[in-house]
Amino acid sequence: MNTRMSLYVLPAITTLTLLFSANCLAGKPLKVYTVNYPLAYFSERIGGEFVDVVFPAPADVDPAFWTPDEETIGGYQKADLIIINGAGYAKWTQKVSLPLMRQVNTSKSFKDEYISIETNVTHRHGPEGDHSHAGTAFTTWLDLSLASRQAEAIYKALSSKLTDQKSIVQKNFEALKTDLLHLDEQLQDLGDKKPALPLLGSHPIYQYLARGYGLNISMVMWEPDEDPGEQQWRNLQTFVEDHATSWMLWEDSPRPESVNRLEEMGIKSLVYSPCFNRPDEGDFLTVMQQNVDNLSIVFSGAD
Amino acid sequence: MDSLYLAWRYLSFYKVRSFILIGCITVIAALPLALEILVNESERQLSLRAESTPLLIGAKGSALDLVMNSLYFSDATPEPITMAAVDQILESDLASPIPLLIRYRTRTFPIVGTTLDYLDFRQLEIKNGNPFSLLGQCLVGAEIARQLDLGPGDHLTSSPEAMFDIAGVYPLKMRISGVLAETNSADDRAVFVDIRTAWIISGLGHGHTDLAKSTDESVILKREAGQVTANAKLMQYNEITEDNIDRFHLHGDPATFPITAVLALPHDEKSGTILQGRYLDQDSNYQIVTPAKVVDSLLANIFRIRNVLDAVILMVGTATLMALVLVFSLSLRLRSKEMETIFKIGSSRATISRLLGAEITIIGCLSGLLCLIIMLLLNHYDVELVRRLFI
CATH class of the missing domain: 3.40.50.1980 (Nitrogenase molybdenum iron protein domain)
Structure with missing residues (x-):
């Protein structure tokens, strides 16, 4: 194999392996892990039957301040896509190792519009312990126009993986976008x-x-x-x-x-x-x- | 047969001389062959890894250092770039980036700070345990695990950069989360950690008790509104555990943190070309290299050096062979009385020639046999030898 060919063929094979996991090739739904419910909902709506969305946080905790155990982190690591909110949401994602290529930061397109918060007050609720809201405001989806942009980021990620179902995924996204808007x-x-x-x-x-x-x-x-x-x-x-x-x-x-x-x-x-x-x-x-x-x-x- | 027997007895009697002769011939024959095997194996190993790595981005400077450090984890560390280079590639949507920070060591082994994508890219399998999941965990290569008898749950401690830097960064005790399966590559002799763990090793992040809640006033330098400054007495954690992980933090914007290179995996040929074009600007602080091309140029130099070596070996070999001829002719003179005795007891001159021929044949055969054994051993251990000695 000459150098020029190998330069693109080998990474292409690797990328294909990364993009089309065994699950996908076998016709099984894509495993999608999310860090909060709104993103799980968007993924379910857009991916439909072609995705298996997992949002593993227990029902009684605030996912923003929850930390998954090692077994759950292992689930995230093996997922085909990891949908994160960005804007500093779910700080645990900064303390664990997640594959960069499979992460989708849904708020990246409007990161210049993040809102900064300055406070040194900490408080406690639920089992998560003390926490502070200092840094960046993260409930981005409460502005539903931003939520629709987050949904669009998910749509782009899913459509790049579900190439055969692209039209269905697009239709699902358009319907969700209409609802949100x-x-x-x-x-x-x-x-x-x-x-x-x-x-x-x-x-x-x-x-x-x-x-x-x-x-x-x-x-x-x-x-x-x-x-x-x-x-x-x-x-x-x-x-x-x-x-x-x-x-x-x-x-x-x-x-x-x-x-x-x-x-x-x-x-x-x-x-x-x-x-x-x-x-x-x-x-x-x-x-x-x-x-x-x-x-x-x-x-x-x-x- | 009689000639062979007599020749054998003669060579056995003069053991030292026979060994020297056999040794000389073996070295002359084995040296170019060994060089050929090792160079071919070096070429194979260098090319294989380089060809499977499409593009590499690093600081402007030596392309060879960048490739050798990023692909083979060599000691020569290229100038650092920042994590912003990774963000740039992500935003370009032309390639998938994998950051690398290869600067620190544990014992003599390199610590490779990267993301889990590296394992996917190199198709590294975990033989025992799990990938690193929390900060402070590491994955060890197969050879390190075997050599140090390590497994999941054991620990490795990062080595300080400067031995006498007592004000330097605390070494980090890393928990081994898993052991990689053997790949016969540089990955077998490396320790893999998350890029943020590598930043903690570099001192950009650390963990300590909550100063706001600290009751020990002797560690507080000053308290201001909303800010507490500690003095050097503040004890930092040297191991990241589930209990103290929340106390670990990085100081600054991760986009400004150092990495030594970015592995860029273009989505297709066109994206690769566009990406390369973006780094052609003379004012850019980055260089983008195709590892296969850099390694090809390295191999071309190796071939030039090999040609010189071959010429040297040829000259030394010729000189040695001439010396051997001299040794034989001198030994014939020394053995003139012995030859005369053989002649007097009735042997023909042809028998004497056969006797000498048998001696040369035995020496040649034994040298050939020794050479064959050396070649077989070299062929068996060439992968390992090249990895240890050259790469």
């Missing part, structure tokens, strides 16, 4: 209604939602299932005196005690779920639609 449109309309309306977020996860739809959301660091403590209540009281707000967005259903005390302060509660884990009922779209419906109550009442 339809919700995006609804949120744009809401944001346009009253852009200055002050809102309160119970957790620092609504940065992309606020920026994407021109919402005025100030964020605290409360957990829906925990009493924030007297100091936090006093801080909120002081904050509200300067920034009149009548609605707080919660990532999950808050404790009735918190709801009642907030109402005494003139603040109503609504759930705007980031849907980072698989919902008990419905799917990503139904949860997002519910979020939009919940938010529209705020804006319809605000007129």
Whole structure:
């Protein structure tokens, strides 16, 4: 084999081996691992029957701060595609070895649009231990136009692997994009209604939602299932005196005690779920639609 | 037969002289043949690995150092480039990049900082254990495992770059996650780690107790709003475990961290050509090389050197053969009385010639046999010898 030929033939063989794993060649679905539920949902919608999507985080943890065990990491390492969110989401991916070539950073196309957060406050919830939200805001998918770009990154990765099913994959992606952009449109309309309306977020996860739809959301660091403590209540009281707000967005259903005390302060509660884990009922779209419906109550009442 | 017997008895009696003669002839015959075998095997090994590596990107400088370090893990380390080079290739969508940081050693073996893609690219199989999954884990080549009797769960410690640099980076104790199957290549004599583990070895990352929660004030240099500065007393972890992995962190932007080369696997011929064109700019800090071409030019030099060596061997061989002729003719003079005695007891001059011929034949046959044994041994161990001595 001459040098020129071998220069391309040998790597081509290697690349083919990498691209078309034994599973794919045998007609088995592509094994796709994701780091959160929205990406798992996008992959399932786009890949359909041609992909086997695995999102291994337990239902009761926040996947952003979860760390998989070695066996689960082994699953990620063997996957045909590893769909990551980027923007510093799932810091465990920086502490384990994952094949670079099989990783798809879904937010890479808009990395210049990441939002930086400066805080040195740490807190704890669930079994994951102390954590901080300092660095880069990562709930990118709450801006559904960004979510559609993340879905597009998944579509490109899947279509390069599922060459025989390219048209089906494209059709699936177009349908998902339409659904996402339809919700995006609804949120744009809401944001346009009253852009200055002050809102309160119970957790620092609504940065992309606020920026994407021109919402005025100030964020605290409360957990829906925990009493924030007297100091936090006093801080909120002081904050509200300067920034009149009548609605707080919660990532999950808050404790009735918190709801009642907030109402005494003139603040109503609504759930705007980031849907980072698989919902008990419905799917990503139904949860997002519910979020939009919940938010529209705020804006319809605000007129 | 009588001539052969007498010749054998004669050679046996003068053992030292016979051994020297046999040794000289064996060396003269074996040397060019051995050189041929070793050069051919070097060529095969160098070419095989180079041809399977499409493109290599590194800092401007010696292309040979870049190729030898990246493909055969040689000691000569090329100037570093940054991880941004990998990002550039990823963004170009022309090739798949595999970063390499080959600078550090454990004992005498090279530590290859890379990603798991390297295993796929070289089609390396894991004989025992698993690939490295957490920071601080490593995969060892088959020969290292055999030589040091290591297996999964054992540890290897990185060697400090400078022996007397007491203010240098702490060596990292790496847990072996698996052992690679034998490949008869440089990979057998290397330790593979994740690129970030290699950065931790280089001192760009480390792990220590949480300073914000530290109760030991003697390790704190100063406390400012939102920032705690530790002094040199702060103990750093020298091993990454599941318990302390969260305390390990890299300082700075990974895009600025060093690597020694990037293996670029073009998606197709056109992508490869476009990629090469992008590094032709004189102002670029990078060079892109085709390892096969660099190795071809190296082999051309080796062939030139071999031709010189062949000429030297030919001259030395001629001189030695002339010396041997001299030794024989002088020995005939010394043996003139012996020849005369043989003649007087009734042997013809032809018998005396046969006797001398038998001596030369026996010496020639024994040298040939010895030469054959050496060649067979060399042929058997040539892969190993070339890897140890030349590559």
